[in-house]
Amino acid sequence: MSQDNRNFSQLKKKKNKFIGIILLFGVVILCCLLIWFTGKRINNDRNDNVQLPETPSSSASQSNTPVPVPVSIPKATLEVDGIDYVLSGLRVGEVVPVSSDDTLKAGIGKGSVAHLSFEVQPDSYNVTLFKDNETVFSGKTSVIFSDEIPDDGEYHGVCEAQWSQGEFIGSANYYFTISADFPALPAISSTETNPGELIVLRIKYLNPQETVEIETDLDFKPNLFEYNQEHVILLPVSYLNKYDKVYSFKLLIGEETFSYAIKVNDKEFVTQQLTIDTKIAAETRNDKSAKEVKEKIDPLRPVCDDEAYWEGDFIMPVEGGRVREYDFGKRRHVNGAPTSYRHNGLDIGHDLGVPVMASNTGRILIADYMIGTGNTVIIEHGFGLKTWYYHMDELNVKTGDMVKKGDIIGKVGTTGFSTGPHLHFSSSINWVYVNPITLINEGIPLITTE
Secondary structure (H helix, E strand, C coil): CCHHHHHHHHHHHHHHHHHHHHHHHHHHHHHHHHHHHHHHHHHHHHHHCCCCCCCHHHHHHHHHCCCCCCCCCCCEEEEECCEEEEECCEECCCCCCCCHHHCEEEEECCCCEEEEEECCCCCEEEEEEEECCEEEEEECCCEEEHHHCCCCEEEEEEEEEEECCCCCCEEEEEEEEEEECCCCEEEECCCEECCCEEEEEEEECCCCCCCEEEEECCCCCCCCEEECCEEEEEEEECCCCCCCEEEEEEEEECCEEEEEEEEECCCCCCEEEECCCHHHHHHHCCHHHHHHHHHHHHHHCCCCCCCCCCCCCCCCCCCCCECCHHHCCCEEEECCEEEEEECCEEEEECCCCCEEECCCCEEEEEEEEECCCEEEEEEECCCCEEEEEEEECEECCCCCCEECCCCEEEECECCCCCCCCEEEEEEEECCEEECHHHHHHHCCCCCCCC
């Protein structure tokens, strides 16, 4: 073997020995790493299983913390006619019932009393009743009388109660519905009257399905109108009715009959001797004038709007005028000859051109010149109640206008059948005239006189 071959063989052995040492060293390092990771994992597992002692403060805190116990809202009871309805309260802010089907419903009749009591008496409470989202009753009371309920129908109620001590502290609401069904209840303003005055009947609790029939021997056919959740009948007693006589009036409501005896007192009406220029009389009291009244005025007499336009009291149409109360209903002799008619209003003397006001709010049925009454205005105030204005010098309104109480409708004049500047002022229910003095001084019985 040559020297070069021996040198190469020795070099190869050294190289293999070096590689083996490196591999052995790598295996040792790998084993050490494996032993280190395994030991750390065992220590972590041991630490996880160690039970640490509780500190005194944390132990005491857990043992002293009370477990919350729910406090129920006290119940309430609504008692109506001996029947108890138990109400469950809701905390303020909780979802409230959205319809009457979700609330307790109690029936109530005329003379009934609804009484609210509590399982635990609250410190304060307030009861409110609503109908069609309008408040009809509210009070710090536990008693609701049927008189507090204005009409038939369903009323949604809520009682708001507060407690400041005891088991339950806070506020709660109790919801309920009262279903009212009262029998029809009529009332009459008077059963004794002077001729030429107005009687009014009001009917409470009249159901839509109930029929109403009216019978009377007074010379008038009355109508029935809805007014403020009730029904009203305007019954004028003409000055042409016989005096010292008792007239009958009957209301037939469903199967019930309500009878009234109306006495018309004796009243003395004055007789006026009126002298007027014969030319004026001939020009204004003739067949043409009578025909005009028949064509223009008579069709307006039965008009009765089913809405009450008037607002509060009626006012005198002119300020500071000369008024003689005995003018209404007086008999007349014109130029010595008796007339077939009675004077149906007041002759209010005043200066020419003084403003004439609407006695109350209403609808102008006519604003026109008439042969007999000159410049004339008739106002329908609703339910057939009208006011009449004659002999004006000029007109400030036209037919069909709506006027408010106090609006200027014309000026004092002396047009038509007139002896001098004045305003003739009348009031009527359809074709029956009633005393305008009473209308202004006392109002409409049972309506504007409440």
